[in-house]
Amino acid sequence: METQQYDQLYQLYTEFDTQPLREYQDFVDLFPPLDSRVALTHWQEASNELERKKTDIAEMFTDGETLAEIAARADRDAAFTAIDLYNKYGRSVNALILDVDETLRSAGGTDNEIPRETLHVLTEFHDAGMPIIICTGQTLENVKGFMIQGLGNEIVHSGNLSIVYEAGTGVFTPGHGSDTKQLLYESLDPAVRDVFDEIRGRVLPDAPSSLRRGCHLQGNEFNVTLKPNFETGSDRAEAVIDEGLLYLLDLLADAVCDAPERHEWARSYYAAVDPEIKSVLESKECLPTVAITEIPDAVISLFDRIDVAYYHADAAEISSRELNKVAGVEAALSVLGITDPFVTVMGDSKSDLRVMQWASEQNTGLAAAPSHASEGVLSHVRETDELVFDRGKSADMLRIIYVLNLLAAIQ
Known part of the structure; x- marks a missing residue:
């Protein structure tokens, strides 16, 4: 065959x-x-x-x-890419896991709207019975709004589309009764939730005036996310998000303990686990000299459960390591009744990389990314199936997956 x-x-x-x-x-x-x-x-x-x-x-x-x-739907190269994927994995894709910003849509080429051709391909997938999981760091209301505008109310509320929002703190799957909205953050221990409550209560009132003027707090249910009031990717956005990162690190330290060394501990810990954070601290000449081994175990145990994410000139965020996109995707797959997943993960950032790595480690799917994705994402994609697409051309990649499934249907 x-x-x-x-x-x-x-x-x-x-x-x-x-x-x-x-x-x-x-x-x-x-x-x-x-x-x-x-x-x-x-x-x-x-x-x-x-x-x-x-x-x-x-x-x-x-x-x-x-x-x-x-x-x-596919030119020669795309068709042969699809058949190579099918013969490598021997099965069709049974769910799409899709990031939105800079993946489905790209401010660099589509005026920050999902292109009509991408929306049409998603509609074709839906008509063929393909479950779609939108997996994003955005708030639920934002995602619901532009997905209803783009795909229509009928598809969004069909029972075959799920939204993993705030990078995994909640899952919304209309048409599934008591499982329609799952607030995953409610399962966290009180000690972790108390840290987030304190940070959220202080983040704007205690912020220096430069931050209050230059950024805003995203309207999340749980995560604490600072976004720039300037164009994403611009020099001004970079400056305010770098400042916001340092501010969030200090707020987190204050919420975890009251030791005099707490700010140094937080900066040392998160610089060690994230090279991008370390780079920002070095550029600000505030990289601490304290070693992680000097941080008390009780403080380390809380830091281990709380993630600080830096997205260059885009966002600085505090979230739970126990609630990430992988946890949200697993919850969405469960609600959708997909017990043997083989998915396509499309994304551009480190939070998407975790889902890609999960799919690879569990042998449950393949990964694709735009050419402007973060280096870690591109390295993973190139080392697996080399499914890299041009900015604003998510429809091209989706069509390859569509063709893969057409080939799989040939008996």
């Missing part, structure tokens, strides 16, 4: 000029609704030509209808 599929794909892309087919498919799929007889006539003519070209392919091959659908 493997040789037959390769031979059929080779013949398909050798004997047919498939580019016009894809152009017709894109036009038919993405044609905007217009109240114009001329426009509708043009759309119908394109639709008829699309079906004619698909019929020509379908009549040439044993699995012609499937091959026609593949040719309408």
Whole structure:
């Protein structure tokens, strides 16, 4: 079967000029609704030509209808990437795990909106019964808003779409009764929750004026996230987020203990576990000299359970290590009833990398990333299946997965 599929794909892309087919498919799929007889006539003519070209392919091959659908969605390179993935893993993807910012959408190329072609491919996946898990650091209300706007209320509330929000502190899966909204942070020990309560109560009132003017607190249910009031990635955003990181480290230290050395302990601990945090501290000439071995065990035990994340010129955040995107994804898969997952994880940041590593270690999926993703993410993706896509082109990668599943359906 493997040789037959390769031979059929080779013949398909050798004997047919498939580019016009894809152009017709894109036009038919993405044609905007217009109240114009001329426009509708043009759309119908394109639709008829699309079906004619698909019929020509379908009549040439044993699995012609499937091959026609593949040719309408993927060029030669994408199709052979898909068949290589299928023959490597031997199964289809049964859930999508998708980051949003700088993955599905990219401010650098799509005006910070999810492109229409990406939304259309997601709709096709949904129509084929594919569960979709949106996995993001954003608040639930933000994600619900733009997903309903992009995909429609029916899909978002279909029971086959789940939202892991605030990087795993909660999971929202409409249509599942008492499991519709799971507040995972409620399972944390009181000692950890008390730390977050104290930080949240102080973070804005105690902030220096430069921080109060230059950033804002994201409206999270649990995590404490500082976001810049300047364009993400700009020099001003970098400066305020670097300052915000130092401020959050000190607040965390204050909430954990009252020892005179507490600020040095926090900076030493988190510099040791995160090279990016260490780099910021070095640039500010405030890297502590105290060794981690000098930090009391009781303080270490709390630091071990609390994560401080730095996203260059984008955000500084305090969250729970016990509540990350992996925990949220596992909860979402459970609610969706996916007991034997083989997923595609698409993301760009260190929080997405954890999900990718989980999928790799558990042999439960593959990973893809945009070319501007963090170096750690790109290293992982290149070392596994090299599924790197261009900025703003998430639809291209999604189509590869769509084709993989079409190939898997051929008996």
